[in-house]
Amino acid sequence: MPSKNKASRATLCLLGLVARAAATVPVYVMLPLDVISSSGQVTDSAKLQSQMDQMKSAGVRGVMLDCWFGLVEKTEKQYSFAGYTDVVQLAKGVGLKVEIIMSFHQCGGNVGDACDIPLPAWVLSSGEDIFYRDQDGHVDHEYISLFADSANVVGAAKRSPLQIYSDFMTAFKSAFADEIGSTIVEIEVGSGPAGELRYPAYQLDRWSFCGIGAFQSYSTYANASITQAAAAVGHPEWSGSPNNAGSYDSLPSETGFFSFSGFDNYASDYGKFFLGWYTDMLVAHGDAVLAAARASFGSSIKLSLKVAGIHW
Numbered sequence: 001m002p003s004k005n006k007a008s009r010a011t012l013c014l015l016g017l018v019a020r021a022a023a024t025v026p027v028y029v030m031l032p033l034d035v036i037s038s039s040g041q042v043t044d045s046a047k048l049q050s051q052m053d054q055m056k057s058a059g060v061r062g063v064m065l066d067c068w069f070g071l072v073e074k075t076e077k078q079y080s081f082a083g084y085t086d087v088v089q090l091a092k093g094v095g096l097k098v099e100i101i102m103s104f105h106q107c108g109g110n111v112g113d114a115c116d117i118p119l120p121a122w123v124l125s126s127g128e129d130i131f132y133r134d135q136d137g138h139v140d141h142e143y144i145s146l147f148a149d150s151a152n153v154v155g156a157a158k159r160s161p162l163q164i165y166s167d168f169m170t171a172f173k174s175a176f177a178d179e180i181g182s183t184i185v186e187i188e189v190g191s192g193p194a195g196e197l198r199y200p201a202y203q204l205d206r207w208s209f210c211g212i213g214a215f216q217s218y219s220t221y222a223n224a225s226i227t228q229a230a231a232a233v234g235h236p237e238w239s240g241s242p243n244n245a246g247s248y249d250s251l252p253s254e255t256g257f258f259s260f261s262g263f264d265n266y267a268s269d270y271g272k273f274f275l276g277w278y279t280d281m282l283v284a285h286g287d288a289v290l291a292a293a294r295a296s297f298g299s300s301i302k303l304s305l306k307v308a309g310i311h312w
Helices: 004-023 045-057 082-094 161-175 220-232 269-297
Strands: 028-030 062-068 097-103 131-133 139-144 184-189 302-305
Touching (some): 062 082, 082 097, 161 269, 184 269, 220 269, 269 302
Parallel strands (some): 062 097, 097 184
C-alpha cells in the first residue's frame, strides 16, 4: 500500500494534470435565445455585461448566440444587426470570443425554446408550397423546405431560399467586417428546424415518444423532385412518397412501409430508392447551404453545421 503522503502527492499531481488539460479546452457558453428582444435590441445590457464578466473570470473562452432571420430581416432585403453589434462589442470589451449561428429557422415549438420568433412575415406570405408537408397535408413553418431551395418564388423580389441565405450572410459579413476572424471566430450555419440538418419529422405538437415520426416530402416541390429522380432511374411508377408509412406516433410494426414484408416496404426496390432519395436530398441541402456560406464569407472564418441528434 502506498503511504498517505505518496497518495496525496499522486492526487495533487493528477489534479494538476487535469487542470492543465482543462485549460487547453476552449469553452463557449450559449447565450439565452432571447438575449436580443423582438425590437432587435439587447434585452438587458447590464445583466449581460455582468454575466460576461463572470464568464471571463471563470476562464470561459467565449459565447455563442443565434442571429435570428426573423429579427434581422423583418423587411425584405433590409438588415438590422444593431443588437448583435452591441453583444459583440460587449464580448470584445471583456476579452471573450463569439460564435454566431445563422438561425434561418423559427424559435418556438422545440425543446428548450424560451421565446417565439417566427420566420419573417414576407416569407410566411409566400405560399404554403415552400414549406414541408406531411402525408396528411400538415404544413410546418419552422424552416423553408429544402425542396424549394432553388425556387425563385419567395418574397416580392422572388428570390430562392439559397439566395436569401446568401444575401443575409453577405450582409452580416459587411456589418461585422472588422470583427470577423478576430472577435467573431466561427459561423454555424442553420440548415433546418432548430438549426439542425434534419427534417421536421418529430414536431412536438404532433409526436410523442416513441413514435416513428413522419416523412415530410409531400409538397409540390418534393413531388416534382421525386418524380424527376424516379424517371432518371427508369421507374416513373416510383414518383411519389410512401402512403403506408403510418403517422407520427405509429410503431414500425403498425405500418406497411416499416414492416419486414411487402412489395413496397423499406427493403423493397422502391423503399431503397425512396430512402436513398430522401437522404440524398437532405445531404445536398447541407452542401448547398455551406457552399453559400463559404461564398459569402470566403476563407476568413471557420464554418460549421449542426447535425441533429434525436434523443429523449
